[in-house]
Amino acid sequence: MSGPIREDARCRALLLELSRYLDGELTSARCREIQQHIKSCTCCATMAVRLRETMDACRAANEQQLPGDVRERAHARIKAQLRG
Amino acid sequence: MKKVTNKGSRVTKPRPVNPVSEGAAPGPGREQDYAGMVRAAAGGDEAAMERLLMHAQEVAWRFSLAVCGHADDAEDAMQEALIKTYRYTGQIRDPEAFRPWLYRTVRNACLMSRRKKAHEPARVESLDEPIPGSDAATDGDPSDPGRNPEELAANAGLRRRLRKALRTLPGPYRAIVFLREMEGLSTREVATVMGISEDNVKTRLHRARVALQAELGKVER
Structure with a gap:
């Protein structure tokens, strides 16, 4: 991984998957790929941390x-309803 | 991805962010036995009906406030939802799905209320004005014995910023964030409440999270 400019397209694609990654909805193979990418990409790592914090x-x-x-007021109305 | 700038002292070096499993979000009220209350209330148990309505009003209030955005409208929608709960509890086919049913009822009440008031001038609510009875009134409450003042202040500040950030989201996005993140509903339950596909819920939730982190970052970072 060489940085945000050369990885731009890949990062954009990954961004779309970050929520599913954080929600545990991706396959373990895809999770490993994302974890690998995050280890070397500051932008995606930062975004992942910020989404998790949010x-x-x-x-x-x-x-x-x-x-x-x-x-x-709600109680009074509920009581009135219950009394019929 | 657009490069994220680091304006503050926040550490941005890569660090592991692990996924969590579906449904792991804590959900206030999830543990309550709504299904049991619904069944008992449907069977004519008045005490169960009263308990059900009392629990339902808390849930309905939080969601109606999230959807309507204004306390008066939220109260109307909550009352409408409670009346429907009272009237139709006996007809609920799946008591296990009471919460999604309640949220849908509240959402419909909010939409109806909005339609009725469409001809009225829009109410402009100050973002700095606390919603009556909201946590703004208790932010930093020194009488809270469980937390230290620094923690209370930090939590209060975060809640305030989050409340402002949430109000920048379109209504349906706000509702999805509320249901999924705050109430802990599953993606499927949120889809049922909102009347959209699960994929659509996931897409909107992701967009909402990205928008929220950006909005929070404006103030925080």
Whole structure:
């Protein structure tokens, strides 16, 4: 691997597969090829790290809680529904 | 691939990034026995129905906020989804697939709400304005005994940036990120909710991730 310019086409193709790679959806043979490429290509390695960080950030960020007043209105409506 | 520049002190030298298996994403609520509640509620157990609706409202709120983007619209969509849950629980054919059914119901309610309000002037929401009741109100809460202040501040900052970045995505992309990354649905479940193919989910998810990392990088890097 000689750098981002000569590897441009290959890197572009790999970018399209990076999410599937990170999600574990590729064959083990393809995974090995990508791992091999990532070891020697800073651009793709950086992108892989950033995508992984983005995925991790999303997974850690889902703490949106139901506001108290919305919860109370929903409860009241549920109770009313249950009473018929 | 376009060359990624390193504006900050972040290490960009190649390092192993290993894949994870499908479905490994943590999913709040996945462990809850929705199917059991659905079956009991469908059989006339009122306590089970109440439990189901209480759990469903948390899920419906998070998703409706992600899809609608505005708290008032999200509340309307959530209420609509809860009423449908109450009315149609007995008709749900596959109780194991309750969560995808609920998400689809919420999404439809959001789309209906948007259609009804199409004639109204668009509401412009400040990106800096916290959604009422959102984590912005508790960012950096010093009363949280489980985490140190630095960690709280870092997490709060990341959540704020991520929230802003998510709002730059088109609605369907935002919904897919929410369902797959945050709620931990499988690709197949997301495809069912969104009414698109699994390949389409994968493509859109990848584009969304690339867009999000670029958006986060604008602030962070």
